[in-house]
Structure formats: C-alpha cells, structure tokens
Ligand SMILES: Cc1cc2nc3c(=O)[nH]c(=O)nc-3n(C[C@H](O)[C@H](O)[C@H](O)COP(=O)(O)OP(=O)(O)OC[C@H]3O[C@@H](n4cnc5c(N)ncnc54)[C@H](O)[C@@H]3O)c2cc1C
C-alpha cells in the first residue's frame with residue numbers, strides 16, 4: 029500500500045481522485061455505487077448566485093468517443109444550496125468542493141462569499157468558462173484581463189482554498205494560468221469542456237438546442253493532457269488535471285504530466301463505480317512499480 | 332437501491348419490425364423492479380460511449396430474470412442486436428419512477444406505439460397478477476409491424492390500429508373505437524405525437540393519464556441534467572422524476 033494522500037497548497041486529500049463538476053450531481057446520486065468517503069473529494073454541480081433553469085432540451089449529443097452537453101448551469105442557486113443541500117453534505121468525511129459559476133463579477137463574488145460561510149466546504153472551484161454577460165457573452169476564462177478580474181474579486185471575499193478552473197478554448201493556456209495565479213488562485217484545474225457542435229443530417233438541424241456545446245470524454249484527453257503539462261511547467265501552484273480520464277492508466281498519465289490530483293467526469297456516466305477503480309488502480313501501479321508515495325510520480329516526466 | 336449487474340444472455344430473438352427480445356439472467360440478487368422503470372445498458376463497442384436506456388419489458392427479481400424489447404435505432408442498438416446466447420452485458424438497474432398502480436376496480440387502458448409497447452407488457456402482467464385485466468391498444472404502421480401478439484394477448488384485451496388499415500382499425504390509436512368505452516386510468520408509451528394525442532383525449536375527458544417519455548440520457552441517475560423535460564415546475568430529469576409523468580405535470584396542453 030503506497031501513500032496516496034496529497035497536499036494541494038494546504039488542501040489535504042486522502043488520495044488524488046476527485047470528481048468533475050456537473051458529472052457527479054451532489055454526490056448522493058452515486059452513493060449506491062461508491063463510498064463517497066473513499067474519494068479524495070468531490071466537486072458538486074455548478075452553483076450560481078441565482079437559480080437557473082438551464083438551456084432547453086436537447087442538451088446532449090453523443091459524438092465519437094465523447095459527448096457534447098449544453099446543460100447551461102441548471103441549479104437552484106446558492107441560497108438553496110446553503111439551506112437544503114449543504115446540511116446533507118456536511119457530514120460526509122471527505123472534501124466537498126463547490127463549483128462556483130456566474131455571469132458577472134459581482135455575482136461570482138457574492139456566491140463565493142456565501143459558500144465561504146460553510147464550515148465543511150474547504151474549497152471552491154471557480155468556473156471561469158461561463159459567458160460574461162457584460163462583455164457580450166465572451167467567457168471570462170478566455171482573456172487574461174477578465175480572468176484576472178473575476179479571480180481577484182473572489183479572492184477578496186473567499187478565505188479558503190480557491191481552485192480556478194480553466195477553459196481550454198484559448199490560444200495560450202499558460203498565459204491564462206499565470207494570470208489567475210497572479211490574481212490569487214491557490215490551485216488551477218483544467219480542462220473544462222471544449223466548444224463543439226453536431227448536426228443531425230436527417231432533420232438537417234443542429235442536435236443541441238444551443239447549436240454549440242461542451243465536448244468531454246475520452247476524445248478530449250490528449251488535448252487536456254497537453255494543456256495540463258504546459259500549465260504545470262508554467263505555474264508554481266498545484267495543478268488538478270481532468271478531461272477524458274476513464275481509467276487508472278489515464279489518471280496516471282495526468283499525474284506524470286504534472287497534475288497533483290485528477291478529476292473524473294464523463295466516465296462516471298458510463299461506470300458509476302469508476303472512481304474507486306481508479307483509486308485502486310493508482311495504488312496497484314505504485315506498488316508494482318516500486319513507488320511508496322504517489323507524490324513520487326507527480327510531474328515525473330518533467331524531472 | 333440501484334445496482335450494476337452483469338446479466339447473461341439466455342436468448343436473443345428477432346421478433347420482427349426491426350425489434351429483438353433479449354432474455355437475460357443473473358445469479359446476483361436483484362433489487363425490487365417496478366413496471367415503468369428502465370435500465371441503462373452498457374454496449375461494448377468502440378463507437379458507443381454512453382449506456383443506452385431501455386425499458387423493463389419483463390422482470391422477475393427473485394428469479395434473476397430480465398427481458399428487454401429493443402428496436403434497432405442506430406449504432407448502439409444495432410450492435411446489441413448481435414449479442415449472442417452466453418455473452419454477458421452490464422446493466423444499471425433499476426432506474427426511474429414506476430407507473431402508478433391502478434386500483435382493483437379501475438378500468439385501465441394502455442396505449443402503445445412502436446417499441447413503446449415494451450414497458451406495457453410488464454405493467455400489464457403485474458396488473459393481471461393483481462386481478463386487473465387492462466385493455467391494450469397498439470398502433471403500428473401495418474400488419475407486418477405487429478410483434479409479440481400472442482404474448483401480449485395473455486395479459487391484456489388487445490386492439491390494434493394500423494396506418495394502412497391492413498390489420499385492426501385503420502388510422503391512429505387516437506381514432507380507435509375502443510376509446511368510446513369508459514376508462515378510469517390511461518397509460519401510454521410511444522411516439523410523442525401519439526402520446527400527445529392520447530394525453531389530449533384523457534385531458535378532455537378528465538381521465539387520469541400517465542405517459543412514459545424517452546428523452547436522451549447520459550447518466551440515467553440524475554447526475555448530468557441532460558435528459559430534462561420542461562414541466563409546470565421547470566426542468567425535471569426524465570431519468571429520476573420520470574420516465575413516467577402524469578400529464579397534468581407536463582406543459583403539453585397549453
Ligand atoms: C427511459 C427510456 C426507455 C427506453 N426504452 C426503450 C425500449 O424499451 N426499447 C427500445 O428499443 N428503445 C428504448 N428507448 C430508446 C433507446 O434508448 C434509443 O433508441 C437508443 O438509445 C438509441 O441508441 P443507438 O445507439 O441505437 O442510436 P444512436 O446511434 O445513438 O441514435 C440513432 C437515432 O436514435 C435516436 N435516439 C438516440 N437516443 C434516443 C433516445 N433516448 N430516445 C429516442 N431516440 C433516441 C437518435 O436521435 C438518432 O436519430 C428508451 C429510451 C428511454 C430514454
């Protein structure tokens with residue numbers, strides 16, 4: 029049994045396996061399949077200050093080795109989370125992390141401030157892939173200025189561990205990562221979904237109600253891995269890697285590239301017990317290859 | 332309690348109209364399985380990523396028996412149609428909410444179109460076991476599309492419509508004369524226009540009516556919010572709130 033626990037800039041994890049926001053509900057959805065307390069942590073649904081109905085159906089299209097989604101941050105808002113969901117989550121003995129989304133800087137900050145009050149939430153993950161309504165809908169995460177502005181505003185009010193989740197839909201991911209590091213992020217996670225689309229040639233219409241949507245699943249893994257490697261080399265803060273991870277081998281690739289922890293997203297839909305398998309698989313790999321601590325393989329290809 | 336269960340294929344029978352019947356068995360203990368619920372089937376194929384939702388056509392949890400009635404609709408169901416006796420498939424079971432069980436004295440009408448008849452067999456069977464013999468109205472395109480007639484006739488009084496008039500009454504289920512009878516509860520599963528027609532009929536007559544929806548799903552367990560239906564109370568997941576909905580909760584009438 030190798031040591032699996034990891035310290036991410038003060039956030040301590042039992043093991044490097046987390047789940048990706050929007051793919052793991054509030055955790056309960058998976059409790060028939062995994063012991064949630066065995067996870068390094070889980071990141072709950074994207075939460076916004078005000079309730080959101082999300083986008084119209086259809087919101088999903090399967091694509092080669094992947095899927096597009098256009099859920100549009102459907103959630104009941106921060107107050108509902110605080111009143112109704114948090115009480116049920118706070119007894120779970122692992123890191124429950126809230127993914128905070130927004131459409132304006134003040135909304136992000138207010139939402140983060142509300143989550144800051146919750147004792148049993150040790151961290152938030154700031155989703156900066158959301159469209160900035162004031163700036164014509166361009167995502168916060170696609171320019172250094174906007175990304176930095178929103179991270180600074182949240183940093184001012186949020187006192188615990190601040191993960192900033194990066195969008196892959198940029199020309200230079202290192203620049204953005206450096207900008208959010210300078211703005212006060214404690215760690216970064218990447219990648220969020222890649223923008224894509226699909227057309228039904230029978231009806232000759234786009235499949236998603238929103239025409240474009242976010243691509244996830246195994247097809248994005250090589251891109252995600254490349255970006256994680258680039259960012260891990262550029263920043264000093266820890267990097268959490270995700271995008272297409274569907275096995276322990278995939279997870280180990282991200283750790284070797286420089287990720288201190290990983291998240292599993294779409295793969296949960298296919299095998300709701302995948303997280304435990306990845307934890308066990310990482311353990312086995314370390315044992316079989318003579319490592320006694322998972323920290324020994326983090327960023328190994330860069331050494 | 333939902334479970335991931337490996338089932339063994341005991342039989343894979345082509346039943347016509349592009350449909351096949353899978354008879355499955357497992358030695359694992361199964362949770363209670365109710366009519367109207369569905370399963371999420373893993374399809375081992377490089378071209379198929381997500382599981383495919385399929386209704387429970389028949390189940391006997393105590394005996395480890397499950398039957399699925401599937402229509403070839405695309406690459407996943409096509410691949411599944413070739414699965415052979417002795418092979419295993421992994422199934423996430425049971426998912427979603429069941430049909431509301433009618434009372435013993437209720438006069439029940441079931442309306443199915445296409446492969447939408449799949450869940451109605453198990454429902455009718457359970458009703459029969461409880462002393463209720465439902466009426467089942469099935470709509471197909473033509474006589475050649477009628478499948479499993481013998482099987483269904485054992486659990487329901489059967490009526491058919493065909494679009495070309497080659498069997499039963501000509502037209503759609505919404506036009507069938509059996510609708511002139513008085514029913515206390517109506518349940519329907521099939522193409523959306525058919526279900527909307529039946530829902531409108533039930534609504535007009537003030538009859539209790541449930542429909543089973545087939546929105547596209549990813550997780551099947553309420554985690555991804557991909558499968559939502561716009562209801563009077565906002566977007567609801569078909570995989571957890573449904574697939575069975577009371578028509579009064581939908582926005583179909585307005
Ligand atoms: C709750 C539920 C119960 C179902 N029960 C049954 C059943 O008992 N028997 C059965 O044969 N089918 C059933 N379906 C439909 C079945 O899930 C789809 O036909 C199947 O997923 C198509 O997969 P595919 O890979 O063959 O097709 P794909 O290659 O994925 O798609 C082919 C075509 O099928 C359409 N399609 C894809 N997914 C769905 C869907 N969920 N519903 C309707 N059309 C879809 C696509 O838009 C496309 O036009 C059910 C669906 C749901 C949501």
Ligand SMILES: Cc1cc2nc3c(=O)[nH]c(=O)nc-3n(C[C@H](O)[C@H](O)[C@H](O)COP(=O)(O)O)c2cc1C
Pocket residue numbers: 048049050051073074075097099101127129155193219220221243244245246248270271272273291292293294295555556557
């Ligand atoms: C259905 C769905 C919903 C998602 N919702 C969110 C969200 O609310 N917030 C967020 O930051 N990312 C969201 N994501 C992105 C995932 O967290 C993850 O970044 C992405 O799917 C890539 O990882 P994967 O390939 O392992 O799924 C969502 C992804 C999917 C598939």
Ligand code: FES
Pocket residue numbers: 547548549550551552553554555556557558559568569570571
């Ligand atoms: S399919 Fe994921 S919530 Fe219904």
